[in-house]
Amino acid sequence: MKTTAQALSYPAYLAVLGLTAGLLAGVTGWVAEVFSFVQAGPAFIFSWFTSSSWLSTPHAQAAAVLVIAVLSIVVSFIYAYLLAFIQHMFAGILFGAALWLLVYYGLNPWLTQLHPVPAMHPTTVLSTLSIFILYGLFIGYSIIYENELRRQQKKA
């Protein structure tokens, strides 16, 4: 019986998951920037190398979304192999929050387009934190559930 018909292999699943998470988070960040929920769109990741006016063009934002999507594949693998042992959806939320702390406090000095957190608009802080939390939840909870399903299938 072909029970695994059309099912994705585990690494393929993680890759698609990461890619989707990155795309969703990136696009949400972009839309949030257009409607001034956040001060800097996803292109802020390029401010590491450059601070030209190119950063505020749609091309830069779109490129940033793609880069985030690819980076998210790595994030999803890291989560699956290091953190998936915590089988609760709040692990994902905490992971997202930790990621936000890393970017907005840890990497902030290098990302010149970002203001220091205390100087940010409160809406920006809340919005970015929300996007990161949902991003972490998306990756974390999906992996936990997928692992659970695969365990059940192996048992059956």
Place this chain on the structure above:
Amino acid sequence: MSETKNKQPLYEKLEANKKEMIDRLGIGTTFDVGIRSFQICGRELQLYFVQGLVEDRHIIEILEQLMRLDDEQAPRNVQKAVEERLPDVQVEYKETFEDCITELLSGLLVIFMEGKDEAFIIDVRFYPGRTPEEPDTEKVVRGSRDGYTENIIENTALTRRRVRDERLRNEIMRVGRRSQTDICVSYIDGVADPDLVDIIKKELEAIDVDGLTMADKTVEEFLVKQGYTPFPLVRFTERPDAGAQHLFEGHVLIMVDASPSVIITPTTLFHHIQHAEEHRQAPAVGTYLRWIRFFGMIASLLIVPLWLLFVLAPDMLPAGLEYIGPEDEHNVPIFVQLIFAEVGLELLRMAAIHTPDPLATALGLVAALLIGEIAMEVGLFSAEVILYAALGVIGTYATPSYEFSVSMKMMRLFFIFMIGFFQAPGFVVGATLLFIWLVSIKSLNKPYLWPFLPFDPLAMRDLFVRRAVPNEKVRLRIANPKNRVKQGS
């Protein structure tokens, strides 16, 4: 018959049986339970029946057959002769008063016989009811027009017409101490998740309630432990084709007698935004309809709150969209206007439900002319408030699941309040918390937002693209089907 411990067995003496029955059922006080006594070959027989639930013609035929026995030579074994003469498909025996009374009150004929501590039970039921009609809430342009009715037997038959699989199981049980309502659990053995079927049966057996007058809704509240969640945790359908389709997918149907709505479980949020109409059209058209509907529902949820946000904080609008926002002078704050509009529309909808048809036109006039036009003219409402409130309502009506559309209205009101009080931060925090709450909801151990979160790429694709049936090769994992490959045995 499984637990005969607490039940009282029948007597052999007919008189004792009669006394007990009269005591228990209050025959004589209540008019609708009748007794008919007569003699066959020197043995006395008693017929018990409930008027209105039995078919008179059928009973007369039984009596005729039995009385003909009297004209013939007296048989040696009267009991056997009687049994053979009963012109019926189903003849059962019951030994206790409790069983007999339950059957009697279900509309079956109970026959006691002198010197016998068993009763014949004959199915002569004829319930008052309607014939299958197209359900009002799930109409399609093309497709079958039959719908489930209030009769559970007809409902299983309507399903069986579409699923002739020998492995279709219809398990029936009685729930409700006083109502003794029939509940049927339908699933395809070998496809549905056996654990799920077990859980459902256990939950149903554990229901301890006087009666299930609200039928399927009451069962739902017991089954999925709904609590104060506004979101519908099971999907209802009145269409036998939708029910049969879900059986094939490995879902479990729960039918409750006296209700035309059948419960489909397990259910996720995304089951509430699909409609049979999509599957009656070409895959491309179905996909198109689905996208338009998704868009309409998201718009209905967000357009009013976001518009309010941009009215309150116009500097958030990007260049080119500055025209958004009311042009005219308004005396009442937009936030308050929106609350009025939402509450008013809801009141109108509620009024429309129980307005008799002849008065509905008048109600429509009041709604459209007086409230819309005049309120604008006297400066109570801005024109745009009416426009956006109406847009929101249209999206709600395009939602296939009525239960879900009502919960969406509540979410919209929640967003309006969050934005009215806290503006952008309120919206962001509100949306995030709502989303996390939705993610954490589980209905019968299935995550509510699946396949979006937990993410399932293949199921997600099937959700956004209505695929041609020949290409749908596997059953979705949400039902945890035992056999994932469709068309497999």
